[in-house]
Amino acid sequence: MNTLFPKIALAVAIGSISCQTENLVNPDQPSAVAKQTINDIIPINLPKFTLVKDGPQTVCYYPDGRLKRVIYGLDVPGNTSERTDYTYDSHSVKATMTSENKVYSEETYVLDATGRCFQYRAYTYPNGSTTKIKYMYNYSYTYDSQGRLKTWADNANSLLYQYTYNADGDLSLVILQKGGTAQEEFTFAYKLPNAVTLLPDSYPLNAQLNFKWWGLLSDTYLAVFGTASSHLVKRVTRKNLLTNQVTQNTTFTYTLDANGYVTNRTSVNDLTGITLDTKAYEYEAADTLPTF
DSSP: OOOOSSSOBOOOBSOOTTSOOOOOSSOOOOOTTGGGGGGGTSOSSOOSEEEEEETTEEEEEOTTSBEEEEEESOOOTTOOSOEEEEEEETTEEEEEEEETTEEEEEEEEEEOTTSOEEEEEEEEOGGGOSOOEEEEEEEEEEEOTTSOEEEEEEGGGTEEEEEEEOTTSOEEEEEEEETTEEEEEEEEESOBTTBOSOOBOSSOOSGGGOOGGGTOOSBSSOOOSOOOOSBOOOEEEEEETTTTEEEEEEEEEEEEOTTSOEEEEEEEETTTTEEEEEEEEEEEEOSSOOOO
16 A cells, blocks of 8 residues: 555556446456456455545446546545546556546556556547647556566656565665666665564555656556555655755655554655655455445
8 A cells, every 4th residue: 555646546446335337338358368467457356445545536446346437536426526537448448537527638558468568658638628649659568577567668758767676575676767877766665773564565556666756657556567565665765866866755654454454644754854745545345346
């Protein structure tokens, strides 16, 4: 449950009764090969609980467990605030972002035979107009032998992110290169001098992989990029390699419920001592899938 940064598009699995009824679009199931690693999109073993609220955001699901919608604001009839709707076919996931009933962007995650995203393309509708403009289409992703994200490349802008994992299987280092020169590094700590115990992440998400503020993944919770870690991250440090200056040093503390799920996460800027945010999470029991 390492949601490190605010205002991100969400995606996970299983069902929420708070969402509006809507028929599944393009309900084709993944191929037989993709089903072997279906946990990237549809978990084989349902979690005991499923995330339905991330701060003010409401997360909704189709009855089969696939992400349906993320609403940025209250989930009430007639709500036209910003939201992202997800539709599926056998080889891709499309995320459509709307606000005030106008479409602003369409993002497509193209999946390989294992169900992982290897290509991303997107279109934007400036100011909610009907004019469709291609604005990203040359992103590519590679994975290591354990199915973890290894590289993300924006070839058009000569950007390359490289991912390294520690002995516990947790993401420990990300290096950003531009034009072949290392520009920045991001390090992740799961133990601190005053908090040496590893905390299992009962609801792992994509947060460490997501550096949307610097152009990386556009969707933190859509589980098509492997798993970044199985433990809760306690510190993230960002360093400018050209100046050797630390530009971000954020620590995280968590409140867990009796089942080990994160119910609250607080982030503090260690460079200033200022609390950045406190975020609450809510879950629903997933022993029985709800009906719409």
